[in-house]
Amino acid sequence: MIAITRGQCEVEFDGRFELCHLPKALTLAQQSELAVGDRLRLIRRPSGELVVSQVLPRWSRLSRPDPLLVHRERVLAANLDLAIVVTALRKPALATGLLDRFLVALAHGGVPAAVVVNKYDLAEADERADPELARLAPYRALAIPFLFTSVKTGRGIPDLLALLAGKTVVFVGHSGVGKSSLLGALAPELDVRVGEVSTLNSRGRHTTTRARIYRLPGDTRIIDTPGIREFGLWQLSRAELAGYFEEFGPLSQSCRFNDCSHSHEPNCAVRDAAENGTLDRGRYETYLRIFESLDAER
Numbered sequence: 001m002i003a004i005t006r007g008q009c010e011v012e013f014d015g016r017f018e019l020c021h022l023p024k025a026l027t028l029a030q031q032s033e034l035a036v037g038d039r040l041r042l043i044r045r046p047s048g049e050l051v052v053s054q055v056l057p058r059w060s061r062l063s064r065p066d067p068l069l070v071h072r073e074r075v076l077a078a079n080l081d082l083a084i085v086v087t088a089l090r091k092p093a094l095a096t097g098l099l100d101r102f103l104v105a106l107a108h109g110g111v112p113a114a115v116v117v118n119k120y121d122l123a124e125a126d127e128r129a130d131p132e133l134a135r136l137a138p139y140r141a142l143a144i145p146f147l148f149t150s151v152k153t154g155r156g157i158p159d160l161l162a163l164l165a166g167k168t169v170v171f172v173g174h175s176g177v178g179k180s181s182l183l184g185a186l187a188p189e190l191d192v193r194v195g196e197v198s199t200l201n202s203r204g205r206h207t208t209t210r211a212r213i214y215r216l217p218g219d220t221r222i223i224d225t226p227g228i229r230e231f232g233l234w235q236l237s238r239a240e241l242a243g244y245f246e247e248f249g250p251l252s253q254s255c256r257f258n259d260c261s262h263s264h265e266p267n268c269a270v271r272d273a274a275e276n277g278t279l280d281r282g283r284y285e286t287y288l289r290i291f292e293s294l295d296a297e298r
Contacts, residue, residue, distance in 0.1 A: 001038045002213035009052070012215075020050040035061065035075035036211040036223050037168060052205060060110040062170060065232040075235050077170040077211060077223045080111045082163075086173035086182065087115070090122040095174050096134050096157075099139070100286040101231045102172055104244040108236055111170075114145035114163060118178040121150040138280035142246060149183045161186055168221040175227025183224055238294050242270075245287055247279060262265045263291055 002017070007027045011020045020042060024252035026033055034055060041054035058078045064277055066074040068292065085102045087094060106113045117136060124130040140146050145163055149156035160182070171179040183190065211225045213290040242248050248270050252260060256267035262284075263271075 001035070001037060001040055003216075004034060004036060005210070009034070009040075011042070011050070013042065013050070019048055022051055022052050026052060026055075033075075035063075035078040035215055037078040037080060037170075039079060061137070061170065062106060062109050062111055063234045064105065065234050067232075070232070076172070076225055079168060080170050080223075081167035083111045083113045084160075084164075084169055084171050085113055085115050086171055086177045086179045087117055088119045088122075088174070088177040089117055089132050090119060092174055092176045094135060094138075096135060096282055097286050097289070098174055098229075098231060100283060101233065101290065103144075104241070104290065105223045105231065105233055107244045108240070109234070114147070115139050115142075116147045116149055116156070116160060116182070117181060118149050118151070120148040120155055121152045135282065136249070137285050149182060151178060151185045153255065154185070157182075157185050162222050164216070164222065166219050168223070170211075170223040170225060172225050173227065175229060177227070179224055179227070183214060183222060186222070187214065190214050218269070233290065233294065236294060238291055241287065241291055241294065245283065247283070248287075251279065261291065263288060 001009050001011050001020075005144070008019055008021050011018055013020075022034070034052075038058065039056040040052050041056060042050050043048055043053045060080050061078045062080065062083060063073050063075040063076050066072040083102075083106045085099060085106070087096075087099050103113055103115075123133060127133055147156045147159055147163070149160055151157075164186070171183065173179055207232070211223055214222045214224060216222060238261060239259075242252065248262060251269045251273050252262070254269035255265070257265055260268050260270070262268050270279065270284070274281050274284035
């Protein structure tokens with residue numbers, strides 16, 4: 001399925017694109033029961049119209065609590081081979097807390113992730129003195145792909161295209177970081193709508209209003225999603241959280257308690273490392289904020 005609107009969806013079927021109707025029960029719950037990237041079983045009515053009869057099991061998903069009904073899951077995309085978490089070096093300001101939340105949500109949903117830092121042309125002339133580049137050092141050390149890109153200069157675009165080749169990929173990130181611009185640079189023929197960053201508050205304007213799959217040559221499929229400024233985590237327990245911060249693993253073996261939460265216990269090697277600078281303090285503080293919020297999000 002490549003796009004969804006109220007009561008119907010667009011599907012790729014037998015090599016062509018067709019509109020398909022949703023049964024009433026699925027329409028009422030479509031934000032949790034149906035997502036771009038889902039595989040469907042269809043039936044054709046005597047009138048000739050296609051109708052969804054079943055949503056097939058998913059092997060991966062990106063989801064969050066519904067902003068209006070927090071006890072209901074909202075699935076943003078399904079059946080993904082890779083997620084590209086796009087952030088901007090500047091304009092809008094680098095939001096590492098949101099980046100961390102995306103990485104946790106993707107790992108929890110079984111989706112491999114990569115980080116793309118866009119708008120690299122805004123880096124300071126002396127890159128060694130750029131504070132935003134320094135803040136990204138912990139992410140460059142993670143065991144996931146990491147790329148700098150610039151739509152303006154073309155930097156990183158060929159490497160990004162190679163990373164996506166043959167995969168179904170979702171682009172996620174803060175509003176205004178340049179997801180749609182990157183998609184346009186990867187495949188100019190798609191004519192993806194692009195917005196500007198507001199000069200009043202340096203926040204991105206939402207360009208993409210609904211998730212949609214764009215097909216590139218080489219059987220590459222990209223799901224462009226609306227920009228998100230806040231991202232809750234769906235059905236994640238406190239006990240699971242530390243496992244999604246990979247740099248905690250080796251340190252936690254030296255914690256006093258085997259079930260250390262790395263939040264308050266004495267002789268916690270993770271907390272000690274954050275305090276003495278051998279573990280990035282920003283990532284640790286994000287961990288603590290997420291840890292404290294999880295009870296409210298479940």
